[in-house]
Amino acid sequence: MHHSDEIPEGFSALCSVDDLEEGKGVRLIINDEEIAVFKVKDKIYVVSNVCPHQHTTIMYKGFVEDGFLACPAHSWKFNLETGKKPDGTRGLTTYPVKIIGNKVYSKVIPKTFNW
Ligand code: FES
DSSP: OOGGGSOOTTOEEEEEGGGOBBTBOEEEEETTEEEEEEEETTEEEEEESBOTTTOOBOGGGOEEETTEEEOTTTOOEEETTTOOOTTSOOOSOEEOEEEETTEEEEOOOOOOOOO
């Protein structure tokens, strides 16, 4: 029995862990949502690819530093884990991640636009 290997409800396969390069975002479209997948120090993060600043689909090109992802357009920074800005206010949408074997899964829920 390998209950921990079961894909949780609502999760979709995104890519293989091996597809990801340290600190380099991969852009994907899942459930009509643009997302960006990052591997940083052997942890995988899934965030929205849409920067909340000017709604630009560019976050996958962002720079990772000290646990934050900086938008390449105007350098707004978001915590990779929570999506929050350095001042703690809400920023980027983040999605839960599950690794099973060598595959990355995430639960990408279509977002209601709230900006
Ligand atoms: S569009 Fe991302 S910081 Fe301006």
